[in-house]
Amino acid sequence: MAKQNNKFTKIIIRNLVVIVVMMIIGALFAGMYAKHKQSTSYTSESNVIIGHNLTRNNHRNTNVLADINMMPSYKEMASDSQVLEATRNLLSKKMRSEYSVNELSGVISFRSRPDSLVLNISATTSSKNKSVAIVNAAAKAVKNEFPKMDPGVGSIRILGKAREKNTESTTRPSIKKYVVLGTALGLLLGMIISFSITSWKHFI
Structure with a gap:
């Protein structure tokens, strides 16, 4: 046993x-x-505010409500090739050789939130400085090109430039x-x- x-x-x-x-x-x-x-990717963000009247007292006036309703359309406008081409033209010569318009469309994302006049822009690449440069160029392109695409778009203001210190990293x-x-x-x-x-x- x-x-x-x-x-x-x-x-x-x-x-x-x-x-x-x-x-x-x-x-x-x-x-x-x-x-x-x-590999590690870096995401940098910038916000653009769009509206005819941004004062708190008149937040619910007709123009602002119309702008809020237009935010999904503004998001689609931001993804247009005209904005992406303008974004590419604002980049350095070296970066323009690295990114075509089609490649930028895969790097840049646009988001709008309900009941908000803020259009969020983000860029994700393998480099901090590239993500920052691209997202800042995209925000500037939105500001420059939107009035050409829609003369009644209202005022467009960039809420601060993206910086490397605020860039988020993701390792996968x-x-x-x-x-x-x-x-x-x-x-x-x-x-x-x-x-x-x-x-x-x-x-x-």
Whole structure:
């Protein structure tokens, strides 16, 4: 009886060792893969306020309410090739050689919020200074081109220039998440291997 218990204990220990080793291997491989694929992107933002009358006392006058209703249209206007072309022309010669109008459309995003006269502009690239330069150029392009596209658009004001110190960074993929996933896969694989070895040795 004692011999059987000792044998059973050895089997459990051996299986646990296999499982732990596979978990470690899985975590290491997943971590190294994530590290190899990892990249950091930088997002810079600027806001443009659009409206005919921006005073608080007259916030609900007809012009301001009309401007609020127009914000979705202003968002579409900002994405127009005319604005993107103007944005590109405001960039340095070196950056113009790096970004076509189509490429800028994939870098720049425009957002409008309900009941707001603010158009949010963001640019995401692999470089802080490029993101800042592009978003500032886009904000200036909106200010310059909107009156040409719609003479009745009202006043357009840029709410401060984007700066590198306010740029947000995002690193993907997450090494921690991949390590957790690799550990879980290692656990599963370790259980399958240990079960297969035990079955093969004792039941086949």
